[in-house]
Amino acid sequence: MFQYQKKLQFPVNIKNPNPKAAQVIISQFGGPDGELAASLRYLSQRFSMPYAELKGLLTDIGTEELSHLEMIGAIIFQLTRNLSVDEIKKSGFDKYFVDHTTGVYPVAASGAPFTAAYLQCKGDVITDLHEDLAAEQKARTTYDNILRLVDDPDVREPIKFLREREIVHYQRFGEGLRIATDKLNEKNFYAFNPSFDKNFKRNF
Amino acid sequence: MNNREHDLLRLSAVQFSAWELHMYLDTHPNDKLAKERYKKYMAEYEVLLADFEQKYGPVNQTTSKGNAWLSDPWPWDISKECEC
Numbered sequence: 001m002f003q004y005q006k007k008l009q010f011p012v013n014i015k016n017p018n019p020k021a022a023q024v025i026i027s028q029f030g031g032p033d034g035e036l037a038a039s040l041r042y043l044s045q046r047f048s049m050p051y052a053e054l055k056g057l058l059t060d061i062g063t064e065e066l067s068h069l070e071m072i073g074a075i076i077f078q079l080t081r082n083l084s085v086d087e088i089k090k091s092g093f094d095k096y097f098v099d100h101t102t103g104v105y106p107v108a109a110s111g112a113p114f115t116a117a118y119l120q121c122k123g124d125v126i127t128d129l130h131e132d133l134a135a136e137q138k139a140r141t142t143y144d145n146i147l148r149l150v151d152d153p154d155v156r157e158p159i160k161f162l163r164e165r166e167i168v169h170y171q172r173f174g175e176g177l178r179i180a181t182d183k184l185n186e187k188n189f190y191a192f193n194p195s196f197d198k199n200f201k202r203n204f
Numbered sequence: 205m206n207n208r209e210h211d212l213l214r215l216s217a218v219q220f221s222a223w224e225l226h227m228y229l230d231t232h233p234n235d236k237l238a239k240e241r242y243k244k245y246m247a248e249y250e251v252l253l254a255d256f257e258q259k260y261g262p263v264n265q266t267t268s269k270g271n272a273w274l275s276d277p278w279p280w281d282i283s284k285e286c287e288c
Contacts, residue, residue, distance in 0.1 A: 005263050008279045009220070011213060015282075056230040064223070074280035081282075168224070175231035 002063070009067040010161045014078040014154040019093035021150045022079035023109060026096075028146070028162070029072045030106025030114035033138035035162075039065035041119040041135060048123040051183065057176050058132075061169050068162055073104045075158060126191050129177045136170035208260050209283055215252045221245045 028034045042062030049055045080093070080102045088097050095111065106114035119135075122128050143163035150156060181191050205213075222245035225238050232238060253263060261275050262268035277283070 004265060006265075006273070006279060007212065007216065007263055010216065011209070012280070013209075013283050053230055053233065057227070060227050060230060064227075070279065077280050078282055168227075172227060172231055179231060 002066075008071055008074060009064070010071060010158050012071055012074040012078060012158050014075065014152070016152060016154070017081055017083060017087075018079050018150075018152060018155070019083055019088060019091040021152065021155055022076050023091070023093060023096065024149055025072065025079070025146055025155070025159070026076055026104075026107060027109040028139070028142060029069065029076060029104065031108035031110075031112075031142070032118045033135065033142050034106075034108075034114075034118075035065050035069035035072055035139075036106050036114055037118040038062075038135060038139060039069060040116070041121070042132065044119070044121040045128045045132070048121070048125075048128070050125055051179065053179050054125065054129075054176050057172055061132075061172065064165065064169075068165065071158055071162065075155065076104045077102075079155070125180050126177075129173055129180060132173045133170060133177065136166045136173060140166035140170070206283065211252075211256050211259065215249070215256050218245055218249045218252055222249050 030036055039062050042058045042065065046055055046058035046062065049058055083093070083102070088094050096105075096107075099105075108114075120128075120131050122131070140163055143159055143166065146159050147156060147163070150159065184191060222242055225242040225245065228238055229235065229242065257263055257267055261272045265273055
């Protein structure tokens, strides 16, 4: 089960609304390498993880991603408050506004709505951990791009925190992959199919 | 930064230190030094959390009394001082 804490993992206090910035940052809410995809990916994959260390790791990182989703939501919410119709039109925010007003909807910066096609749960520890390592790097690149596009320090500070978390998660997943490959025997030296087939009689 | 923000930042910093060590211990379950540090930060966190909840209202719904859970601010609200 999950229990909520009425606080953010890292503070978000943005003085100046900026709908232009909100339109790119929303990709980390509902985009291809965003926090919603990350949390669903890890919290789904953990059921088929074979080792205790990996069950713990996927549970913990998946949970932290939900806190990051909340931080991104808070950033979007604060960047889009008190806007005039003129500001909405000038910033190009009108295309989002017409469908969602200033509600926070999981969507990519390009306008594509969130889809589970952004993530995979393959049921194979080696395959899934490689996806996770790639996912952390893709999210880190997205945060790098946001930092290239956004100047306001009130926005940059929480984004920099989130970027650093991708780097730490990548490191932990790398250690998880090492733990998994260390447990493979000599017959599985090339790291394929480590858990499924051994529980079944091969009949092909 | 008002008192609540200051106390919240301190609580979050200590909680984050404990969390980072907790996650490190997932892949290093036999690291004794990390376990000691985790315990130290968790003890500090428990004290700060109890103090914070007493001053400003519930962080966990399990410690909420009456309608305190519904009181402002919510985590996504901008702090009062910031409302310019």
